Amino acid sequence: MKRPTIADIAREAGVSKGAVSYALNGRPGVSAATRERILAVAERLQFHADSNARALAGAKTRVVGLTLRRPPSTLGVEPFFMELISGLELELSRQSYALLLQMAPGRDEELAFYRRWFSEGRVDGVLVCDVNVGDPRVSTLQELGLPAVVIGPPGVSGSLTSVWSDDEQSMVEAVEYLAALGHRRIARVGGIPQLAHTAIRTAAFAGVCARLGIADAVTVPADYTGEAAARATRKLLGGAHPPTALLYDNDVMAVAGLTAARELGVSVPAELSIVAWDDSPICRLLHPPLTALTRDIGAYGELAARTLLAAIAGEPVTSTHGAPAHLTPRGSTAPPR
Amino acid sequence: MKRPTIADIAREAGVSKGAVSYALNGRPGVSAATRERILAVAERLQFHADSNARALAGAKTRVVGLTLRRPPSTLGVEPFFMELISGLELELSRQSYALLLQMAPGRDEELAFYRRWFSEGRVDGVLVCDVNVGDPRVSTLQELGLPAVVIGPPGVSGSLTSVWSDDEQSMVEAVEYLAALGHRRIARVGGIPQLAHTAIRTAAFAGVCARLGIADAVTVPADYTGEAAARATRKLLGGAHPPTALLYDNDVMAVAGLTAARELGVSVPAELSIVAWDDSPICRLLHPPLTALTRDIGAYGELAARTLLAAIAGEPVTSTHGAPAHLTPRGSTAPPR
DNA sequence: CATTCGCCTGACAACGGTGTCATCCTGCGT
DNA sequence: ACGCAGGATGACACCGTTGTCAGGCGAATG
Numbered sequence: 001m002k003r004p005t006i007a008d009i010a011r012e013a014g015v016s017k018g019a020v021s022y023a024l025n026g027r028p029g030v031s032a033a034t035r036e037r038i039l040a041v042a043e044r045l046q047f048h049a050d051s052n053a054r055a056l057a058g059a060k061t062r063v064v065g066l067t068l069r070r071p072p073s074t075l076g077v078e079p080f081f082m083e084l085i086s087g088l089e090l091e092l093s094r095q096s097y098a099l100l101l102q103m104a105p106g107r108d109e110e111l112a113f114y115r116r117w118f119s120e121g122r123v124d125g126v127l128v129c130d131v132n133v134g135d136p137r138v139s140t141l142q143e144l145g146l147p148a149v150v151i152g153p154p155g156v157s158g159s160l161t162s163v164w165s166d167d168e169q170s171m172v173e174a175v176e177y178l179a180a181l182g183h184r185r186i187a188r189v190g191g192i193p194q195l196a197h198t199a200i201r202t203a204a205f206a207g208v209c210a211r212l213g214i215a216d217a218v219t220v221p222a223d224y225t226g227e228a229a230a231r232a233t234r235k236l237l238g239g240a241h242p243p244t245a246l247l248y249d250n251d252v253m254a255v256a257g258l259t260a261a262r263e264l265g266v267s268v269p270a271e272l273s274i275v276a277w278d279d280s281p282i283c284r285l286l287h288p289p290l291t292a293l294t295r296d297i298g299a300y301g302e303l304a305a306r307t308l309l310a311a312i313a314g315e316p317v318t319s320t321h322g323a324p325a326h327l328t329p330r331g332s333t334a335p336p337r
Numbered sequence: 338m339k340r341p342t343i344a345d346i347a348r349e350a351g352v353s354k355g356a357v358s359y360a361l362n363g364r365p366g367v368s369a370a371t372r373e374r375i376l377a378v379a380e381r382l383q384f385h386a387d388s389n390a391r392a393l394a395g396a397k398t399r400v401v402g403l404t405l406r407r408p409p410s411t412l413g414v415e416p417f418f419m420e421l422i423s424g425l426e427l428e429l430s431r432q433s434y435a436l437l438l439q440m441a442p443g444r445d446e447e448l449a450f451y452r453r454w455f456s457e458g459r460v461d462g463v464l465v466c467d468v469n470v471g472d473p474r475v476s477t478l479q480e481l482g483l484p485a486v487v488i489g490p491p492g493v494s495g496s497l498t499s500v501w502s503d504d505e506q507s508m509v510e511a512v513e514y515l516a517a518l519g520h521r522r523i524a525r526v527g528g529i530p531q532l533a534h535t536a537i538r539t540a541a542f543a544g545v546c547a548r549l550g551i552a553d554a555v556t557v558p559a560d561y562t563g564e565a566a567a568r569a570t571r572k573l574l575g576g577a578h579p580p581t582a583l584l585y586d587n588d589v590m591a592v593a594g595l596t597a598a599r600e601l602g603v604s605v606p607a608e609l610s611i612v613a614w615d616d617s618p619i620c621r622l623l624h625p626p627l628t629a630l631t632r633d634i635g636a637y638g639e640l641a642a643r644t645l646l647a648a649i650a651g652e653p654v655t656s657t658h659g660a661p662a663h664l665t666p667r668g669s670t671a672p673p674r
Numbered sequence: 675c676a677t678t679c680g681c682c683t684g685a686c687a688a689c690g691g692t693g694t695c696a697t698c699c700t701g702c703g704t
Numbered sequence: 705a706c707g708c709a710g711g712a713t714g715a716c717a718c719c720g721t722t723g724t725c726a727g728g729c730g731a732a733t734g
Binding site for chain 1: 387390416419422426427440457458459589593595
Binding site: 005006007017018021025049050051052053054055056057058059 | 689690691692693694
């Protein structure tokens with residue numbers, strides 16, 4: 001069977017095309033009884049208006065776009081993105097929006113996708129992840145006037161709305177916890193330095209360590225992969241004054257760090273405490289289970305989607321912070337010897 | 338600035354709308370020189386044809402759809418889907434196709450999405466994951482006539498094209514390896530029993546064990562989550578004749594199994610060998626690193642995408658097997674005591 | 675010089691909706 | 705009986721493409 005059109009519905013229900021359009025879009029101009037009848041016919045024939053025709057006539061496409069730029073190797077392992085997408089979808093589905101997903105090999109391609117989506121009229125709005133300082137996507141999206149929500153810290157989102165957590169607060173919580181345990185030598189294996197939220201965490205880490213009188217609180221940059229984290233860990237533990245506590249910017253790196261420490265004969269948590277930023281089932285399954293900064297990533301996704309849809313609907317929106325990550329102490333942290 | 342249309346391009350290039358359409362779509366009827374000039378103008382004005390208008394006029398939407406039905410908790414942890422999506426995207430991008438992603442809470446919703454996408458004219462074709470025996474999506478897609486590729490075993494894909502690995506072959510390889518090490522009591526913690534590939538693995542496991550004279554080779558069903566796997570592991574190891582080797586249907590369960598065994602005081606690999614189906618960086622990072630059945634999931638994605646696009650293009654396609662998973666022996670397997 | 679051919683034009687009909695408008699039915703109240 | 709309101713109608717323009725088709729124009733060919 002071929003797809004029904006509003007003309008088919010109209011004929012079947014014995015009304016005009018105009019009446020069908022009114023009925024389907026919930027606009028006045030048709031009586032409750034007729035509306036009911038039309039909707040029943042549409043239901044029976046499994047009718048759904050062609051989205052292309054609809055969009056062409058000025059209505060919304062009911063699609064939002066998202067590009068991801070991390071290398072596939074990282075993407076696969078890190079639960080973050082899948083959880084984020086799950087959250088996004090939850091809210092998008094509620095408002096019958098769909099998600100157009102695109103992996104981009106590089107910065108330029110990513111920007112090009114947003115441009116294309118705009119000029120092809122494919123999406124009503126977009127989400128932006130992994131923003132770095134001076135990100136060209138921000139300025140481009142601003143000038144295109146395409147509704148957009150940045151999933152990242154507000155500092156770099158320009159006039160675009162942003163949704164993020166207060167990373168500084170979480171960093172303070174984690175470092176104060178380690179300090180309270182008695183740690184005086186704390187180091188950090190950070191994420192990709194260009195990313196805006198990495199910069200914020202780095203500054204927050206340096207700030208709180210200085211306040212607590214923790215000297216040479218160094219951040220070693222890495223790229224979220226296990227390999228880089230293992231290298232960084234070996235370097236840190238092999239130094240003259242090795243840290244007694246290590247903070248990793250994601251769970252994959254923390255797992256790799258734990259393994260690297262063990263290979264060096266450094267026992268966790270007796271000789272080294274480990275904290276992971278972002279929790280996942282894997283953190284719980286390890287031995288010892290990892291102390292982690294837990295946040296509801298899915299909830300961020302929902303919030304971001306809700307914000308974007310509000311912006312698309314023309315409602316005024318403001319940048320918001322979701323609930324910050326909080327510390328979940330587990331077996332990988334203990335007082336230093 | 339508003340979006341340019343072909344009329345703008347035509348005016349700018351001093352030609353007619355028809356000529357522009359010819360030039361952009363690479364069809365004859367326009368000289369090389371003029372085509373060049375038109376393309377240059379389009380490039381300069383950042384022109385991309387409105388996809389809605391295009392699709393409405395009978396062209397392709399250049400979008401394919403995919404729904405995922407696993408609970409968000411599983412999705413986040415398991416690298417499989419992200420790797421699959423990465424692979425899909427790689428091929429889709431090459432042919433400038435985009436991916437419409439939708440998470441569905443249940444079976445019915447998933448089916449409804451495919452129906453809607455079809456009747457709204459949103460996609461040129463769809464991919465189907467996690468097929469179970471007698472899956473209603475298969476028959477529905479068949480009768481709709483929407484191009485579709487099943488990412489799963491061919492047995493249940495009906496007349497739809499399928500792309501999968503030869504799980505039986507991999508199962509034989511894994512069990513023969515364990516048997517060669519000297520294991521005589523081997524059990525398996527399986528995936529969701531309703532899924533078609535789980536059934537195939539279960540049958541293959543039983544088959545090869547029978548052939549090798551391995552008695553009561555039991556499969557305990559689980560659901561890919563760490564919790565279920567830990568329960569299953571405890572149950573198996575607490576029995577009268579505990580197995581000396583355990584095979585897990587995914588990496589998350591294998592990690593949980595390793596932890597559960599350790600909690601019970603069972604050392605790996607001395608007292609228990611563990612094999613994970615599907616490899617991931619986490620398997621390598623654990624202690625001991627997990628022996629795994631490794632396959633290039635991204636390559637499956639690419640293959641599936643390529644097959645679907647060929648089907649959309651009207652080329653004849655046949656179900657294919659990608660490279661099967663092969664065993665990567667690591668520290669979690671050893672001869673039994 | 676007439677013919678053919680290739681390139682291009684300009685106009686128009688789809689595609690399937692949205693939105694507007696004048697108009698024609700009803701049934702209702704006065 | 706008359707007017708009036710609201711429901712519903714049919715007709716139409718519009719969105720930005722694709723695709724088709726008759727015809728004009730210039731250059732190469734006979």
